Amino acid sequence: MKISVVIPTYLRPNDLARCLQALCNQTRLPDEVLVVIRDTDVETKTLLESFNLTPFPLQTIIVNVPGVVAAMNVGWDKTQGDIIVSTDDDAAPHSDWLAKIETYFLSDQQIAGVGGRDWQYQGSHLKEEGTPRTVGKVQWFGRVIGNHHLGTGKAREVDVLKGVNMGFRRAAIQGLHFDERMRGMGAQVNFEMAFALPLRRRGWKIIYDPSVAVDHYPAQRFDEDQIHRGQFSAIALSNIAHNETLALLEYLSPIQRIIFLIWAVVIGTRECPGLVQVLRFLPSRRFLIVRKWLATINGRWQGIQSWLHSERAAVVPPPGVFEHSNSA
Structure with missing residues (x-):
């Protein structure tokens, strides 16, 4: 089983460097990493040109359309892996992140997606604490409960994963792209929901396990979504x-x-x-x-x-x- 990692990024080279270093420290290394950058992002391009000693193939993909949806679609279309995993440039996956994701996909062919907790930090301190009972669910009347950054306990089936920590089986997402109708010039909030819910509607399993974790340091955004x-x-x-x-x-x-x-x-x-x-x-x-x-x-x-x-x-x-x- 081959694993591809896609990281969309924009004007955050220092955060991206930390993310790439975390991928270098994985106990199960990715088979390829694709970083998707904007054509105007000279700083990030310069950083990537110096990152030439990674223990995995590192590819830079350039897009000229703003927004995470365009970046994800271009990046995911160029992957070769059986499993496609995404994280944010301002995140640092734990060392066993990919190993645990792979274990889930090998264990059950009906699993389409796997994700977990993003431990959100403000500086060196946790941004928020809590132990919510519900994570990543759409209630029967349409209320969406996130809480991916606070989940604890055992693994469970969910309806929605979070873009900072999610992976999908290529065979399950054949013909499915991130929805270009999503509005926004950068983050395009809820794009993950639009991607995951069609899979749930067709009966695929999506797993959230808090131990499949990344550290998340929410960084500056360069769009209207603040x-x-x-x-x-x-x-x-x-x-x-x-x-x-x-x-x-x-x-x-x-x-x-x-x-x-x-x-x-x-x-x-x-x-x-x-x-x-x-x-x-x-x-x-x-x-x-x-x-x-x-x-x-x-x-x-x-x-x-x-x-x-x-x-x-x-x-x-x-x-x-x-x-x-x-x-x-």
């Missing part, structure tokens, strides 16, 4: 709501779609509030919660429009309908 860096942006939040709405409308049943839209408008979440959340936080956040609500409603509406006016071309094969790889 929400997860502590800054509000109406455009970014609208994009988040659009992407989530589009992905869920394609995944949920007709009845669930109606329930989801009612829940999203009436209740919602802290990040993408509905009317109930507006009333809840109005005394303390005033104009900010109203701005978040307006951006969310705008994104939801645009997500509905995208769903109505487009159709995904990808056909995802069900488990078992593929040829077993003979790769060593």
